[in-house]
Amino acid sequence: MPGREPALDYEAITGAAIALADLDGLDAVSMRKIADRVDSGTMSLYRYVNGKDDLIELMYDSALxxxxxxxxxxxxxxTELAELARRSRRLCHRHPWISRIGQRPTMGPNAVRMMEYAMASVDGLGLTVDGMLDLVSTTMHxxxxxxxxxxxxxxxxxxTGTDEATWxxxxxxxxxxxxxxxRHPYLGRIIAEADNDAHPDxxxxxxxxxxxxxxxxxLP
Structure with a gap:
């Protein structure tokens, strides 16, 4: 029908929000901008999410x-925790806004999947659940x-528009x-001796x- 708004779903709304955040940061995400991207009215989005806080939860879980x-x-x-750390780091570089929101206490399906995998990785070590969580959380933090x-x-x-050499x-x-x-011998040693050209990896x-x-x- 003429003038009918396009069908919306969580995936389309979340994908538009992630695209905005990847491009201009988390502060650039707004319901109005998302509505423009999905070619819909702003108020139509509120049938799916209550506001930006809910949207961020969806974005985080979708990225996971x-x-x-x-x-x-x-x-x-x-080996398992090291690989999970590497993949999490790469994920944060693809979506830098994730680092601003930290480890979300979300129970989305992908967050649950990641946590279950991480906890299974440290099972069988003779630890309590708290001890297992310590291993996982310390690595991820x-x-x-x-x-x-x-x-x-x-x-x-x-x-600033400067690279390391210019700085x-x-x-x-x-x-x-x-x-x-x-009076600052250790800082002097860092400046003089540290391998500041070492690759971040x-x-x-x-x-x-x-x-x-x-x-x-x-470990016990």
Whole structure:
């Protein structure tokens, strides 16, 4: 019929919201903009979601659906958690807005699927449920923090238009003055000795291994 609005569903609304967030960030997501993308009236969307908070839950769970997980874990717990951390990091780089909302207490189907897989990965270690959750949460929180640092640095470079080499050149005079009196020896060593050119993937793997090694020492 002429003038009839197109049929809507959760998938179309959520997909439009994710596309907006991927392009311009989470703050750019609004019911009006989503309505424009799905060629619908803004008020029509409220038949499906109550507002932005509900929409974010749908977006988060939909994004988690991109994680490639086997039906059951097949390797040892460290291998499984390490791979889950890597895939979660890649997911956050595809959808940077995820890092802003953190680990959502959602019970969407994809969130449940991921948590069930993670907990199954650490089963059989003689731990209580709380102990199993400690292994999973510690690994995922490390991953989330690392990605947040990566994205913050990337945003700073985008905002200022400077790369790493240019930034060092700009701050070099200040650092020379700050560290010249020898009162900050460790910061001086970081500036002089740390491998600041190390690829983020290399640093991530090194630190992830440290986290998992520390968790392993706490096992019964």
């Amino acid at each position: 659906g991109e994680l490639e997980l086997a039906e059951h874990p097949v390797a040892d717990w460290r 490390f991953t989330q923090g690392y990605v947040q640092a990566e994205l913050t640095e990337a945003e700073a470079r985008r905002r 060092r050149e700009v701050v070099a005079p200040y650092l020379k003055e700050l560290l010249g009196d020898g 290399v640093v991530f793997e090194r630190r992830l291994a440290m986290v998992l090694e520390g968790l392993a020492h706490g």
